[in-house]
Amino acid sequence: MRLPLIISALACCLQMGVVSAQAQSVKIGVLTDMSSVQSDGAGKGSVAAVELAIEDVGGKALGQPIQLVSADFQMKTDLALSIAREWFDRDGVDAIFDVVNSGTALAVNNLVKEKKKMAFFTAAAADDIAGKQCNGYGIGFLYNFKSVVRSAVKAQIEKGNDTWFLMLPDAAYGNLVEGMIRKEMEGTKGKIVGTVRIPYESTDFSSYLLQAQASKAKLIVSTTGGSFNVNIMKQSREFGLPTATQKVGGLIDIITDVKAGGLKVMEGQEYATSFYWNMDDRTRAFANRFFAKMKKMPTNNQAAGYSAALQYLKAVNAVGSKDPEKVFAYLKTQKFDDATTRNGTLRYDGRLIRDMYLVRAKKPGDQKGDWDFYDIVATVPGTEAYGGPNDSECTELKK
Numbered sequence: 597m598r599l600p601l602i603i604s605a606l607a608c609c610l611q612m613g614v615v616s617a618q619a620q621s622v623k624i625g626v627l628t629d630m631s632s633v634q635s636d637g638a639g640k641g642s643v644a645a646v647e648l649a650i651e652d653v654g655g656k657a658l659g660q661p662i663q664l665v666s667a668d669f670q671m672k673t674d675l676a677l678s679i680a681r682e683w684f685d686r687d688g689v690d691a692i693f694d695v696v697n698s699g700t701a702l703a704v705n706n707l708v709k710e711k712k713k714m715a716f717f718t719a720a721a722a723d724d725i726a727g728k729q730c731n732g733y734g735i736g737f738l739y740n741f742k743s744v745v746r747s748a749v750k751a752q753i754e755k756g757n758d759t760w761f762l763m764l765p766d767a768a769y770g771n772l773v774e775g776m777i778r779k780e781m782e783g784t785k786g787k788i789v790g791t792v793r794i795p796y797e798s799t800d801f802s803s804y805l806l807q808a809q810a811s812k813a814k815l816i817v818s819t820t821g822g823s824f825n826v827n828i829m830k831q832s833r834e835f836g837l838p839t840a841t842q843k844v845g846g847l848i849d850i851i852t853d854v855k856a857g858g859l860k861v862m863e864g865q866e867y868a869t870s871f872y873w874n875m876d877d878r879t880r881a882f883a884n885r886f887f888a889k890m891k892k893m894p895t896n897n898q899a900a901g902y903s904a905a906l907q908y909l910k911a912v913n914a915v916g917s918k919d920p921e922k923v924f925a926y927l928k929t930q931k932f933d934d935a936t937t938r939n940g941t942l943r944y945d946g947r948l949i950r951d952m953y954l955v956r957a958k959k960p961g962d963q964k965g966d967w968d969f970y971d972i973v974a975t976v977p978g979t980e981a982y983g984g985p986n987d988s989e990c991t992e993l994k995k
Contacts, residue, residue, distance in 0.1 A: 622657040622918055623665065624905065625683050627676060627704070628694040628719065630668035633822065636852045637895045638719045639668075642694045644889040645898040648882070649905035657912045665689065673700045680704055684711045690918045691716065691908055693901050698722035705734035714920045716908060718900035721848070723989075726947035730990035732924055735946045737904040738897065739870045741776060743952055743981040744848050747868040749780040750981075751954040751974040752815055757843060758785045761813035763804055763828060765820050766793040773819045773847070789813045796824065801831045808842075809835060815843050818865075821850040826857040829865060838864050849955060851895055854969045859960040862969075866956045871899040871936050872970050875953075882935035893967040899936035907932055939978055945990035949978040 626646050630639045643666045650662050665687065669676035676695065683689035684707075691714040695701045701720035708715045709731040716737045717725050721744065725736040752758075762777065764770035770793060778788060790811040792804045805828075808816045816837065818828045825846060838844045849869035854862045873883035873893045882902065886894045894902075907927065915922045924946070932940030932950070940950040955970035963969070988994075 620658045620918075621660040621663060622909070622912055623663040623687070623689050624908070625680075625689045625692045626664070626666040626694050626901070627669055627679060627683075627692050628666065629671050629696045632671040634671065634696040634719070637850055638694055638696045638897045638901075641886070641890050641892070641894060641898040642719065642901045644886060645894060645902035646693055646905040647889070648885055649902050649909065652906055653909045653913065657909050658916065658918065662909065669700070671697055671700075673697075673703050676700045677703055677707060680707055681711075684713050690714065691920075693905055694719045694897070696720060696897070701725060701734075702729055705729055705731065708733040712920060714908070714923065716901075716904035718904050719897040726943065726945040727989040728991075730945040730988075730993050732946065732993055733920055735904070735924075735927075735942070735948065737948045738900045739848075739868075739952065740947065740982070741772065742983070742987075743870075743978075744868045745773065745776040745780050746983075747952040747954060747976040747981045748817075748845070748847055748866075749777065749784070749786060750976055751868070752845065752866070753781075753784050753786045754974070757815040757845075759787050759789045759811075759813045759815070761789060761808045761811045761816045762791040763801075763808065763816065763818050764791060764793055765824065766795045770819065777817075794824075798824075799827060801828050802835075805832055805835050805837070809837070813842065815845050818844070818846050821846070821848055821853055823856075825850075826853050826861070829857055829861050833861060849896060849970075851893065851967070851969060854957055855892075855967070859958060859963060859969065862957040863959050864957060866954055866973065868976075869896060869953050869955055870950060871896050872953060872955055872972060873899075874968055874970070875972060878935045894936075903932065903934050903937040903940075906934055907937075941978070943982070943988065944985060945988045945993055947982060947988065949982045951978050952976045952981040 626643045628638045628642045629635050667679045693716045695704050695717050696719040698720045701717045715734045718737045721740050723740045723742050818825045845866040849867035873879050883893050911923045911926045912918050915926050927942045938951045953972050954974040956973050
């Protein structure tokens with residue numbers, strides 16, 4: 597009778613050992629768009645960036661190989677939530693990265709609070725992630741709208757571009773951005789001298805560009821990206837823009853827009869950005885590794901995904917636990933300085949604070965190779981771009 601008892605005890609011990617190993621292994625998921633409008637700026641490139649972060653921590657966390665899963669949510673919020681729930685409830689995923697689209701990110705942010713898991717939003721810029729919907733589980737690791745607007749307003753006005761004409765999409769986003777720009781211009785020499793609302797489906801921007809020219813604004817600002825922005829720039833050339841007295845600028849840098857439009861079209865346009873691959877030796881080294889995987893250079897979103905995954909995995913190893921509250925507390929004590937994030941800190945509300953840059957698309961003749969698109973014309977310190985603790989609308993974590 598003793599032998600069966602011994603065998604049973606050994607089997608129990610082995611099973612406990614397997615459960616213990618599974619409990620300690622770290623599993624991360626990249627929830628992204630691989631088949632829709634953001635697949636180029638995020639997508640498979642976001643997965644590749646996280647793979648590089650895993651390589652850079654030696655492929656292990658808590659003594660176990662790191663597991664990576666990914667999924668395409670096709671820019672559908674309900675699908676994103678379904679995948680995330682399955683990952684948390686069935687598959688044992690500990691942290692999610694990427695999540696394109698601010699509305700989807702905010703929905704996933706609510707889910708991670710419910711499930712007590714972590715999410716690093718590296719492809720959505722919604723201010724409320726670490727603002728009104730802060731929760732200690734979701735982290736805004738990409739720039740937010742406020743930092744982009746602040747960086748652009750500060751850098752452009754310092755350069756003397758103090759009168760703006762805004763080309764806004766006719767959508768809630770357009771209203772949000774206009775309100776932010778007006779607020780940031782308060783107390784400065786900056787002034788908005790005209791605005792137009794443009795339907796997203798528009799392909800002819802002639803009448804809008806004529807209004808912009810007539811305003812005599814020193815800076816005509818295209819406030820969104822993608823084909824919308826590229827087409828504005830293409831047609832602005834037909835109207836002789838930019839000129840010595842009227843510049844054409846943007847807000848958010850999407851390097852794939854410049855690739856799509858070409859420097860003959862995009863030359864001179866200026867953007868606020870958190871990352872440019874050709875900034876220095878460290879960014880170039882990372883970008884070359886990324887290029888070896890993807891045959892293109894990394895975007896802001898993909899660079900943020902690398903840094904977020906790297907810092908998360910380092911934190912897990914440092915605290916010896918994947919407990920989200922311990923990891924979040926540790927991250928708030930650190931200064932982040934890696935290949936894609938400079939002078940980074942995590943504010944109490946879960947917002948990454950880091951240096952921002954104003955970049956200008958080069959003249960075609962100044963390009964030194966494919967993807968060499970920008971000159972950095974200004975650096976905006978993180979404390980100026982994002983503000984201090986009192987600038988946060990987070991109340992839940994303020995204590």
